[in-house]
Amino acid sequence: MIEEANISTKLVRRELSKASKIVRMWHVLIRYKYLYLMLVPGLLYIAIFHYAPMFGLVIAFQDYQVFKGVMGSKFNGLDNFIFLFQSPQFITAVKNTFIISAYKVVIGFPVPILLALLINEVRLTMFKRCVQTILYLPHFLSWIVMSGLLINFLSEQGPVNQLIKLLGGKAIFFFSEEKYFRSILVISDIWKEMGWNAIIYLAALTAVSSELYEAAKMDGATRMQCMMKISLPGIMPIIMIMLLLKMGSILNVGFEQVFNLYNPLLYGVGDIIDTYVYRIGFVDNKFHISAAAGMFKSIVACIMVVTTYYFMNKVEDNR
Structure with a gap:
């Protein structure tokens, strides 16, 4: 009882x-x-434009015919995925996507952090604001405009080749030779986005206690030591969050950037999953194949997020 x-x-x-x-x-x-x-408009946007279209993923398992529609097309199981992994063009696109993404993460990810740390050390307010404004401006230019600028700058008659000729060299056809294209993608992406991405780290630096800097100066610490021992550890949680988000979108190399800069001569090093999906879907009208490629991309991105989150937790537990 x-x-x-x-x-x-x-x-x-x-x-x-x-x-x-x-x-x-x-x-x-x-x-x-x-x-x-105030959350309702954002939630509606996500529901309508992100979750509702997920119903269309069913065509990744169909021999989709436009005039028959989703309900009338026959299911073919995993045939679309088998076709993808037997396609040399898709394998090349996957390889290029990972290589370009790795370059952008390894080379491009630390740049906004370093930039934010340097800007934070500037004491002249007017100079600091001017630098920030100049660095932010490229973000507001579309890739169509940026691509036009790059193509003109790097053309045979552009200023870069003119300078090379003045120094006694020969003109370089940057958009005809494969060995230059990935470097152009990475450098132009850094140039366009580094100022904008630095805003988050600058905001995080404002939350670091000024008492820590004062105590370090009293102990004789230099500005470099303050930067490495106080500023950088202070924004480390934000860095880890941004890295997690970056890994989640590691396969989003930048469709607009690549599409506006590459040409058939550069498919071997510049063709990525997004451009492959565009060609196979909208040019060849094989929507079921493009849906399968998009689904593969989403699954890989999900695995990358989970894996990165797991390792980040391990790092935090060991600190």
């Missing part, structure tokens, strides 16, 4: 705890109702 009473008491307490949580939840919702209402 005593055991039954204890069990019933525990059940009652559990139910009361659930009820109290529900009450607290409704209290918070009512108290901050206007803030939650």
